[in-house]
Amino acid sequence: MAAFRDVLAGKTVTSIVDENGKRLKAEISITENGTARIAANKNTFVFTHAGLLSPDRDTRRSYLDRYLKERSLASGSVDELRGIVSKQVVTDDDFVTAVSTMSGSPESIIQKIRSKVAARDLSNADLLPEDMGYWDNLVARWRNSETLEEFLHLEAEEQRARAFHESPTGAFFVSSLSWCAPGLVPVDIFRELPADTILNLFERASSLPDHFAVIGAFEVCCERFATDARFEAAGTKLLDQLFGDMEQLLERCTFFAAIFILTLVRLAQHQQLKRRPPFWRRITAAANASLVTRACGADNAEKLFEWVVNHSGKAFLLSTLLEEVSEARWKPEWASGNHLTADAVGRADAALQKFPEATRPAAWVERIEIAREWITQKKLSVFAVIPAIGESARRKQPTLEEGAGFRDSFQKFCNAPTLDALIDCTPGVYIVGAPKEFVIACHTVIADLQKTSARLFDNNTKFALQLLSYVAVLAHDEALADSVAQFSLEKIRELKEDETTFEIILRLVECASAYVDRTKAADTLARRLESVSFLAKPSASPDLHDSLRHLQLVWDALSQRLGRALAASRLARRAA
Known part of the structure; x- marks a missing residue:
């Protein structure tokens, strides 16, 4: 590095x-952008960001400004870098820190992944970087927000x-x-950007393989x-990229789902990142999946999806x-190619429905209708x-009147709480929630189940138990959760x-998530x-022990309480 400093100071260096x-x-x-080139023994070696070693503070700042235009970093990381280059002297350690920080930018990671793919040398470590700064750079650094809305408004918006x-x-x-999500x-x-700037950006978006960027651009x-008719052609091109080949969209969504599952498990098990709010981990995992x-x-x-489910599916669900x-x-079951494909169609349709029918561009209507027919044939419309x-944050419990198109099925279930009527309400529960009267009727269903000899x-x-435990969570109904848990144990x-x-x-x-008191x-x-x-039977102990080990990794408070359960499963595993 001393040689770089000498050259940046205007000296001639002839040996190293x-x-x-x-x-x-x-x-x-x-070079002009601050990259150092060493030519020795007929070889050339390149060292990026060497301009930060300049003895002149203003020159270092100028180089940093240039680098930051090419790298997206969390605001805290940017402040740290500016602090480094503003020192009287940038030490070797300072330089290494600065380069390491910039290497955690999404732009750097995507370049690294592409080079590894080309060399057929891609590993999990490339897809899930160890660098903590990278995860902050994907969306924004979390500080103390309690909800996604707060995070976007107070911590991400300014950045x-x-x-x-x-x-x-x-x-x-x-x-x-x-x-x-929209x-x-x-x-x-x-709204504040010039139309020409946006149109140029969306020209690039129309060739991207990650579907969330494309559907967001269409929105x-x-x-x-x-206010600008030119966006009709841009929107049409984006829809062609999304829905021009529905099987290709399904494949891309399946790939995204695989990386999303892999990433979310990594974040949930990470000693530091698992302490951040679930909403931050989810959107950050989605951002990493889009990048990959x-x-x-x-x-x-x-x-890839099958491999990920086999290796990480259990940890993801838990x-x-x-x-x-x-x-x-x-719900975790919705992390699949089918669900994400349907979600993309739903978002496009919802954006279109905001226009009066007479003003909707015919090209948009045609392409979205074809996509909707495809998901209808696949029975994915719901x-x-x-x-x-x-959009996973809790909402206020709906009333029966707020059940929209599901009010009749909710009311039918409340009038006659049967297993079949409960299952008929599944789409309504997923989309609207669980009204108070509906939750009360769920108690009747689980009580009836407890009286029968039905096997799990x-x-x-x-499926009924899955829905009942989910309703208990939505309503924070501990009594319903306890009943479902007791039935399951039996x-x-x-x-x-x-x-x-x-x-x-x-x-x-899932029943434990109905408890507000953690x-x-x-x-x-x-x-x-x-x-x-x-x-449990000894034959079930290996899988049980594996489940307990996964739970240990994701919830510290539970991990401290699992000693007896682990010991019992370990003994049973030996007996098996």
Whole structure:
């Protein structure tokens, strides 16, 4: 680095010392953008960001400003970098810190992934970087916000606005990674940008493989079309990219889902990041999944998804169900190519419906209708209107009158609470929620189930329990959760030799998310898991022990209480 400093100071350097202390003839030059080039022994070596070693403070600041236009970093990281280059002298350690910080930008990571893909040397470490700064750079650094709405308004909005002001292209590149729900698309910022700038950005968006960026761009086109007819052609091109080949969209959504699951598990198990709010982890995981999709395309999506589910599916389900205490409206089963494809169609249709029918561009109507027909044929229509990944926050409990198109099915169930009537209400529960009267009727269903001899896996019993535990969570109804948990525990002894306890574990974990008091939730869940460990057949103990180990990794409060359950499952595993 001393040689770089000398060249930046205007001195001529004709030799360098290698790692063995040997002096070599060399020619060192600094390019206009501050990159150092060393020519030695007929080889050329390139060192980026060397301009930050300049002895002149103003020169260092100028280089940094240039680098920051090419790199999207969290505002805290930017402040740290400016502090480094403003020192009287930038030490070797300072330089390494600065370069490391910039290497955690999404732009740097996507370049690294693409090079690894080209070299067929891609690993999990490339898809899930160790660098903490990278995760802050994807959306924004979390400080103390308690809800997604607070986070966007108080912590992310300023960073996004500054980024779009300094470099609309770079800001769009990163911001669009996290457009996993309409509310995450910064429509207000796009209202302030010149139309020509947006049209140029969306020309690039029309070739992106990550579908959330494309659907978000279309939503902006709908916003701007009323005042600028040029957005009709831009919107049509975006819809062609989305829906021109529905099987290709399905493949891309499947690839995204695989990386999303992989990422969310990593964040949920990370010693530091698991302490951040679930909403932050979810949108950050979605942003990483979009980035990887953008970098890799979607080759072998189905095989990748199957591999991820086999290796990380259990941890994903358990961690997501635990998060339902605060993020209850999005279910882990919806992380699939089918669900995400339907979600994209639903978002496009919802954006179009904001226009009076007579003013809707015919090209848009035609393309969205074709996409809707496709999901109808696949029996996915209901998933076009379920909450998106970024719409999982709790809402006020609806009344029966607010049940919209589901009011009749809710009322029918309340009048005659049967298993079939409950299951008929599933779409309404997913989309609207669970009215108070509906929840009361659910108590009747679980009481009736407890009186029968139905097996856990008989007919509709399994699905009914899944819905009942979910309703308990939505309503924070501890009594309903306790009834579902007790019924599930009673079914342990009925498991066959080839059946695992995992479905029972899932119901117990979900029921724990009905408890607002998390200490009580941890105590109660730990006791129930102990019961499972003592009651389960030895043949079920290996899978049970694996489930307990996963739970240890994602919830520290529970981990401290799992000693007896783990010991019992360990003994049973040895007996098996």
